[in-house]
Amino acid sequence: MNRFERMFGILLQLYGGHVVTAVELGKRFEVSTRTAYRDLEMLNELGVPIYAERGRFGGFRLLDGYYIPPLMFTRGEAISLLLGLAFVQSISVKPYSDDMESARLKLLSSIPNHLRKILEHADRVIGFESPSKDAFHVENILTPADDPLNNVNGDTEAKAIEVWMQAIFKSAAVRLTYRSPYRNQVEEVYINPLGMFYDRDHWYFVGQNRVESAGPKLWRSDRVQQIEQLHLPTNSQVQFDVRSFLNRNWLQSAMSEWREQAPVKIRMTPAQATRLSQDWYYIHATYEQIGSHTVMMTYGEDNVTTVLELLRWLGPGAELIEPQEWRKIVYEELKSMMKTYDT
Secondary structure, eight states: OOHHHHHHHHHHHHTTTOOBOHHHHHHHHTSOHHHHHHHHHHHHHTTOOEEEEOSTTOEEEEOTTOOOOOOOOOHHHHHHHHHHHHHHHHSSSOTTHHHHHHHHHHHHTTSOHHHHHHHTTGGGTOOOOOOOOOSSSOOOOOOTTTOTTOOOOHHHHHHHHHHHHHHHHHTEEEEEEEEOTTSSSEEEEEEEEEEEEEETTEEEEEEEESSSOOOOEEEEGGGEEEEEEEEEEOOOOOOOOGGGGTTTTHHHHHHHHHHHHSEEEEEEOHHHHHHHTTSTTGGGSEEEEETTTEEEEEEEOOOHHHHHHHHHHHOTTOEEEESHHHHHHHHHHHHHHHHHHOO
């Protein structure tokens, strides 16, 4: 990296109001602190308004409102951005779909001709597989055909995602009308948007109910019937980081509640428990070692059919312990299966 590239990199580090020390810049660009100071002085001499802030958390920053002119991307930068656009194009609901196409064309215009000819048709050489269906965790999805209270389609969902994103960046509250398949009603909620994430082909909105004092809650985008950005600033004091919800950690609290409300206990072998605990859903169950040959799994479920499917999949070595009243149903199910093989 030559000095010009390094100075431009420093400018990008400072852009957006970030306060950075010369020591941090030296480490970032693998030069001495003294060299970093010289680069900062050179940028100042070239007319870049860099100011020093004193104090314990001081450093260097750009004058508020300083604008960096349009940039030309390197080959690697352009390819990485096009990869990101290609991935978003592969998901089921695409916010800002029209803007993505214009962004793709602008990116293509910033790279050399020989590379542009290849990347113009990147969808032919780079692919992203959609998530596979999950036989054990079938969703309760209500379509407008079988639920007159549900009026969500792909367009309304994409619009909801766009409004939510804008509200996050504007720190504005939203009002949304929400229909959950688990409640026989449509509810209206006033929310302070905090963030969002994409998991198993669905967008999840994370926010704080403006009326309740509880912590962050989730709303799924395909269940949002209407959404409106309000002329109200968010009044949330929550220190939010969406990474705390990733790796399906968002399921942990819900699974804990379900275990309390509708506990299911299954005794199984350690091998079965090890395999089941690798599942994205059952990893949040509890597994208690009982002796050297038995594990007790506990999770929440109120649908006996789902439990029967799990027991059949686990096979010999798995035994339903609770609820006791379901054991009779399991017994009758096994008797019916035995008749099929009784020749």
